Amino acid sequence: MTAPRQAALFDLDGVLLDSAAAVRATLAAVATCATGRRVRPGDLPPDALRRPRCEVLALLDVADPDYACDRWWDGAMSATPIESFPCVLSGLLALRAQGTATGAVTLQDPDRVRWLLPQALSELLEVVITRQDAPPKPAPDGLRLALSRLDVTPERTVFVGDSPSDMTAARAAGVVALGAVWGWHPPAALRAAGADHLLPEPASIGPSLLRHLPLIDSA
Known part of the structure; x- marks a missing residue:
């Protein structure tokens, strides 16, 4: 009998995409445009990447962060090339x-994903679920x-x-x-939120991920 299909799902920013510098530069650029000061x-x-972007912009004296993001975010974000982490494509x-x-x-918007994802990475993802497809995380709807x-069951899937x-x-x-510890949040926070295992580096992405799946009798 054929074994049931397995799946590996991923977050984008901080996991597949090395976008930290681009996001920080974008926050600064939007704040500059909105406040008129450099x-x-x-x-x-220091924890800007772990906060909602509108909260960070408010701390930078942006009066209407939602409006500022709508007006300037994508233009500023597109100015900085973003690549996948080393070993991600091969994994x-x-x-x-x-x-x-x-x-x-x-959590990205679908229009942004179209130009944000490097083509080589996009071609290796069978499905990309955005915040407009389902309620955003921490809701489980996007994963479901x-x-x-993909027609895969939860017990045969890692995220x-x-x-x-x-x-x-x-x-x-x-x-x-x-939990990807090379991302934007510390290992302790991932453990506290219920991570089953922590992965040390982008090179962890590959077939070895599936060893974390529970053993299931497919006979």
């Missing part, structure tokens, strides 16, 4: 080569939608994320929660 990435709070290729389904569940589109909300969503969806 804001540099070094002026951001995804190896997963696909052995028949594992791959996908991403992200990805599983439905790699770098935030507490990623871990919460994974646990609620019934998939194995893997």
Whole structure:
């Protein structure tokens, strides 16, 4: 009998995409446009990447962060090229080569994803679920939608994320929660949010992810 299909799902920013510098630069640029004074990435709070962007902008004296993001975010974000972390492409290729389904569940908007994702990475993801496709994490809806589109069961799926909300969503969806410690949140926060295992580096992405799946008798 053929073994049931397996899936590896991922967050984008901080997991597949090395976007930290771009996001910090974008926050500074939006704050500069909104306030009329020069804001540099070094002026951001140290935990800027772990806070909602509108909260960070409010701390930088932006009067209407939502409006500022609508007006300037995408233009500023597109100015800084974003690449995948080292080993990500080869790891995804190896997963696909052995028949594992791959996908991403992200807080990004669909229009932004179209130009944000490097083409080589986009071609290795069978499905990308955005915040407009389902309620965003920590709700599990996006993960469940990805599983439905891939026709894979939760117990045969791992989700790699770098935030507490990623871990919460994974646990609620019934998939194995893997914390990426190379991302934007510290290991302790991932453990506290329910990570089943912590992954040390982007090179962890590959077929070895599936060893964290529970043993299931497929006979």
